Amino acid sequence: MKRIAIYHLETLLWIARLGTFRAAAERLNTTQPAISARVREIEEQLGIALFRREGRNMVLTARGRRLVKECEPLWAGFEKALLTASGFEGATGTVRIASGEIAAASCLPAFVHAVERDLPGVTLEIELDLTARMLTQLLGAMIDMAFLAGPVASPGIRTAEIGSVGLVWVASRATARAGGFVQSLPVWSIPSYSPLHGVMMETLALHGITPRSIGTCNNVRTLIEIIGGGGGAAVLPEPMVRGLLESGELAEILPRPTRTIRFEAAIRSTECDPVVLELFRRAGELRMDG
Amino acid sequence: MKRIAIYHLETLLWIARLGTFRAAAERLNTTQPAISARVREIEEQLGIALFRREGRNMVLTARGRRLVKECEPLWAGFEKALLTASGFEGATGTVRIASGEIAAASCLPAFVHAVERDLPGVTLEIELDLTARMLTQLLGAMIDMAFLAGPVASPGIRTAEIGSVGLVWVASRATARAGGFVQSLPVWSIPSYSPLHGVMMETLALHGITPRSIGTCNNVRTLIEIIGGGGGAAVLPEPMVRGLLESGELAEILPRPTRTIRFEAAIRSTECDPVVLELFRRAGELRMDG
């Protein structure tokens, strides 16, 4: 009984969340045999079966489910107590973060830097992705936190506003010198799932502009290169093109839209890992306004 | 952080309760260097000092105190979750029990038998002692539970009634045949700290008997032998002399007193160890009435 450690409980919780030993092993940065061994240790200590074979999976028994349910707040409580004792300097582990490309360019560097300074034991695994997929992965516990653009409201998701960035209509210097929208230009944009796309459509309608075409590309960096090469105009986050505007490679060709892109950090509303909660809190304090 | 086990926290709790590493080591059935090592492990993991040298003792720092305070309910909850998961069959550890002699003779055997049957992993360490010393040891966490006679009410102590036993006035067969109290007999009794002594005095007054002398002995078994050898009369718990009454070696020489001896189980009111609480619960369910 005494030989059950906190990571045994954590193991149990992650198996329950992810469904398989393998997934839990991957989540906990270890191997499947290690997970099997931990489960065996708990079952031996308790003298009861926590899992039952069901096809090729293991599923929790009634007692196992009950134990998991009781252990969840206890585990969170232990982690929180230990972490607050050390002022979160002793926090360890890996937190998986997904980010939209714009959010990544706007606020990830500052966030990562702050985490590395204040929580040196925490490893971040960052993956750039699309908002929809991020939300799915978040709900499926494949990732722990997401940085994304535009207000999202989804059941099971909790968000905190980080800040917002202004938008600018840009074209290459050559295109701008040629008068910009006095001629019909190709417009490039992120696909329609992004709020940027909506802003683009709105301001075109506002100014009564009919673009020659509307191309889309799911990568903002590529978009910038297309525009920089004279490929047309685009509405882009101001911080991402600030450098190019200053160097003169790009130029603004319309008044800045009043609508901004709002960034949010998102976690599962059921999240109880104190490290994730702490990162979420810190993300909410970033207040990146650019 | 992940390498902190439950027993690390348990160690912390016992050091806080008992004041020294040595006492905690003894309480946890291990050695003092092991305790030192555990403390060092926690401090290294957290990166903070939990103890400060103070003379030749170690005392908790502010953070240490806070951690202990936060961990206490968590630890209790954890133990309880694991134990209820296994129906208390997985309970392990040592519980220290003190018992008065009469309680030991009356209800300890049944209790020990039940514990050995239902909680095979639990080791009991039983020591017979006097009520006053038992209460002191209980409050000082030297023991976990006490079985004692007579109602006790003490701050910090929680009791549960187990049952009560009747009392009988006995003398040896020879003394009884000689008429019992028609002659002035020596009366033997437990010293005055026991409720038995009070019952003895009351019934003597009730029957208007003046004993030749009142001897005391702090051991009931010895008392019985004294009486059995014709040394006089005594008021004794009925179950402890039942066999001798049936075999005829002793005989009753006065009507049975109406007052009975009430047995109680006692624990600290701050007790949070689920095993001790479970044993206390079971003790309260014994309902030994003899």
Next chain:
DNA sequence: CTGATTCGATAAGAATTACTGATCGAATGA
């Protein structure tokens, strides 16, 4: 002031425990 006692720290070696990597059999699905 001295000797006895009690506190915790420390080191060496033994014992135990946990992890990894490679395989295995069973169940599932294309």
Next chain:
DNA sequence: TCATTCGATCAGTAATTCTTATCGAATCAG
């Protein structure tokens, strides 16, 4: 039927925890 995916198992190794025996410091009684 073949390819996947699941978890179990095993051997070797790495890491840990424990015990025993000692040490220095603080405390207390005489």
